Amino acid sequence: MGWHRELLIGFDLETTGTDPRESRIVTGAVIEVRAGEPMGRREWLADPGVEIPADAVAVHGISNERASAEGRPADQVAEAIAGVLVSYWRTGVPVVAYNAAFDLTLLSAELRRHGLPSLSDRLGGAHPGPVIDPYTIDRRVDRYRRGKRNLEAVCAEYGIALDAAHTASADALAAACLASAIAERHPKIAALGAAELHRQQIRWYAEWAADFQDFLRRKGDATAVVDGTWPLRELVDETV
Numbered sequence: 399m400g401w402h403r404e405l406l407i408g409f410d411l412e413t414t415g416t417d418p419r420e421s422r423i424v425t426g427a428v429i430e431v432r433a434g435e436p437m438g439r440r441e442w443l444a445d446p447g448v449e450i451p452a453d454a455v456a457v458h459g460i461s462n463e464r465a466s467a468e469g470r471p472a473d474q475v476a477e478a479i480a481g482v483l484v485s486y487w488r489t490g491v492p493v494v495a496y497n498a499a500f501d502l503t504l505l506s507a508e509l510r511r512h513g514l515p516s517l518s519d520r521l522g523g524a525h526p527g528p529v530i531d532p533y534t535i536d537r538r539v540d541r542y543r544r545g546k547r548n549l550e551a552v553c554a555e556y557g558i559a560l561d562a563a564h565t566a567s568a569d570a571l572a573a574a575c576l577a578s579a580i581a582e583r584h585p586k587i588a589a590l591g592a593a594e595l596h597r598q599q600i601r602w603y604a605e606w607a608a609d610f611q612d613f614l615r616r617k618g619d620a621t622a623v624v625d626g627t628w629p630l631r632e633l634v635d636e637t638v
Contacts (some may be wrong), residue, residue, distance in 0.1 A: 400589070401530075401581070401590075401591060401592040401595070402577060402578040402581035402582065402587075402588055403433055403578070403589040404581040405431075405437075405476065405491055406431045406432070406494050406574045406575070407428060407430060407431070407483070407492065408427070408428070408429040408430075408431055408495075408570035408572075408573050408574030408575075409428050409483065409493050409494065409495045409501060409570050410427055410428075410566045410567075410570035411424075411425070411504060411505065411566060412424050412457070412458035412564060412565070412566050412569075413504060414430045414446050414449075414451060415451060417530040418500045418501075418503035418504035418507060418631065419507050419631070419633060420507075421504055422446035422447065422472060422579070423451060423472060423475055423479075423504065424444055424454070424460050424469075424510065425441070425442060425443050425458065425460060425565070425566040426441070426479050427440065427441045427442070427565075427566035427569075428438060428482050429457065429570045429571050430493075430572065431574035431575065431578075432577050433578070434578055436571055437572075437612045439567060439570075440482060441566065442470065442475045442478060442565055443460070443468055443469045443470065444464065444471070444472045445464065445466050445469035445470065445471060445472060445477040446465060446469070446472050447471075447472050447615075448464060450462050459564075459565075459576050463556070464615055465492045465590050472512065473512035476505060476508040476509050476514060477514055477612045479505060480509055480515075480520060481520075481538055483505075483517070483526070484517065487527060487528070487631075489523070490592070490593075492528040492529065492530045492596075493526075493528070494530045494531070494532070494573045494574045494577045494635075495530075495531060495570075495571040495573055496531065496549045496552075496569065496572075496576070496627075497533045498529050498533075498628070498629040499625075499627070499630065500543060500629050502526065502529070502629050503631040503633070505517070507536045508634060517630070524624055525630070526595070526629065527596045528593050528595065529596055529599070529629040530595060531599055531603075531628070531629060532552065532555060532573055533549075534603050534628065535577070535580055535587060535595075535599065536580060536587060537602070537606055538556075538602045539584045539586075539587060540578070543555070549570055549592070550573060552576060553572050553576055556580060556583065557580040559572075561570045563615050585604050594631075599628060599629070600628055600629075603625075603626060603627075603628035603629075604626035604628070606626075607625060607626030608624075608626060611624040611626075
């Protein structure tokens with residue numbers, strides 16, 4: 399039947415910024431999806447404990463006033479999201495996140511910031527997974543397609559409706575549906591088990607990063623470095 403027709407867990411965070419090691423969670427969503435149909439969802443609104451910059455508010459629409467008045471403490475939200483994701487991984491259910499290296503690194507930084515167990519600690523030392531990242535897969539299977547590779551553009555390519563983009567629940571649902579659509583179009587992706595697909599994405603992401611780094615250096619940025627680790631980037635002491 400294939401992993402893409404079984405239970406998938408869409409996951410997304412909306413945040414205070416674009417650096418996953420420094421930014422904070424504002425909203426989060428985890429949605430159960432089977433065959434493109436949502437079956438249940440969990441959503442969180444956090445008080446990030448820092449000011450939400452105006453440009454971030456413009457993207458996701460969550461004001462500082464609302465986050466402060468209605469949001470749960472950031473440590474409670476990070477703990478709750480981590481617990482939910484780990485509960486699925488323990489049973490082998492894939493978590494789908496678009497540009498997973500951002501969301502999972504940011505979640506991991508939040509856990510560390512608040513002195514909470516890491517994702518790996520919660521899994522008995524195992525790496526988080528399986529993770530399915532439509533961003534990484536799409537770049538591999540259709541690498542020469544022109545145009546943007548953001549969630550909206552890739553959803554349009556595969557005919558996936560994306561209503562209320564940049565809300566965590568809408569983006570989480572779209573990511574899961576997009577993963578299934580990519581697998582339907584590309585049978586070689588569908589034929590891989592979720593665990594094997596996870597392993598392949600580690601390699602694909604590293605190869606893309608190396609190629610992109612070489613491109614930037616050829617264009618004149620001699621010191622360009624593109625992090626090729628996926629789905630979880632290394633955290634450094636400054637994030638604590």
